[in-house]
Amino acid sequence: MLSGLIAIIIVYVDDIILAGNHLQELNSIKHLLDSSFKIKDLGDLRFFLGFEIARQQSGISINQRKYALELVSDVGLLRCKPSKTPMTFGTHLHQDPSPLYSDAPTYRRLIGRLIYLTNTRPDITFVINQLAQFMGTPTTTHHNAALKVL
Known part of the structure; x- marks a missing residue:
C-alpha cells in the first residue's frame, strides 16, 4: 500500500x-x-447534481450558476435587476396578517430549491432559514420575500 x-x-x-x-x-x-x-x-467531472465543477492550476472551483439561472427563469424573474443584498436591513419576518399564499406547495418547492442553492451561496443562508420557518402556512409577504432573494 x-x-x-x-x-x-x-x-x-x-x-x-x-x-x-x-x-x-x-x-x-x-x-x-x-x-x-x-x-x-x-x-473529467464538469457537472454533478446542479453543481458546475471547474479545474484550474490554482485548484477546483464549484458553482451553481446554471442551477441558479434555471431557478430564476422558472419563477419568471430572468429579466429582473439583481439586488445587492438578499434582504433589506431591518426586515423582520414573522407570521403576519397578510393573506395566505394560495399555492403553499409551490412556496415549499421554492424554499427547498433555495436551500440547495445555499451550498454555494452562503450569503443567502440566513434569509432562506428565516423563510423556511413559514413553510407550513406561508403568506404572500413570505412568498414575495423569497422572490426578492433571487
Missing part, C-alpha cells in the same frame, strides 16, 4: 465520482467497478 494514497468514491443513485491523488489507483478502481457493473467513464 502506498503511503498518503487517497481514493474517494461518491455514489448517488447511478452516478459515481472517483477522486484521488494517484491516477494509477483510480484507474484500478475504475477497472474493478467496470468488471462488476459495466460502468461508463465520462471523463
